[in-house]
């Protein structure tokens with residue numbers, strides 16, 4: 001899953017693809033590099049980020065979805081949003097997945113929209129909101145708490161019409177977690193796999209990798225590859241990354257090595 005951030009303030013690529021044309025060109029490049037899903041987002045969720053208005057988020061995201069569909073991009077189009085109106089317009093424009101980092105808590109009606117469109121839904125775990133989530137995160141057992149949360153969110157989504165086989169789960173790496181919480185979640189990923197749904201992992205260039213390596217945000221590709229390969233070995237199948245080409249190589253070698 002290649003990341004297409006149409007935002008001025010994303011933590012690592014804010015402002016790089018702000019107009020629809022550069023977002024389209026970047027998307028096509030990610031697909032050439034091997035992305036099979038593109039995740040288009042118009043609101044940063046970095047710690048402390050300010051919310052974006054509905055009008056502004058639509059203005060950023062919808063033209064990009066439309067141009068990707070018009071270009072016949074050859075990848076599944078996912079839209080990273082927690083707003084029902086953005087989801088509705090994105091689905092109408094041809095998006096096939098809604099990636100909701102609030103797991104339907106901000107806008108429960110996204111469930112009905114996804115169900116009516118027969119689309120996929122990614123449910124992610126997060127404590128609080130991006131503004132507050134990194135203020136002293138605490139768990140008794142991070143993995144079992146994330147698992148219970150996701151289990152409850154699956155029940156909510158399916159009771160509102162979403163087919164279970166269209167749900168993807170994400171432990172929300174970096175969303176209200178310390179370095180150790182993030183590592184524990186990756187280490188014990190098979191416990192989340194027991195929920196029976198594909199696992200999406202978003203570690204790309206994140207700050208916990210900087211804390212572990214001392215690297216700046218744009219020098220975290222090796223760290224991203226290492227953790228994603230380990231997540232793959234533990235059962236994750238969707239990797240949300242900025243740097244698609246090196247990730248494809250790393251996963252190709254990992255898959256060949258693990259093949260029986």
Ligand code: HH2
Pocket residue numbers: 003005007009010011012041043044045046080099100101122124170172173200201202203240
């Ligand atoms: N991480 C980010 C945004 N959306 N969605 C899912 N499902 N999982 C994630 O881990 C995830 C996500 C944050 O990364 P990025 O888009 O690069 O930054 P920003 O939120 O600042 O735009």
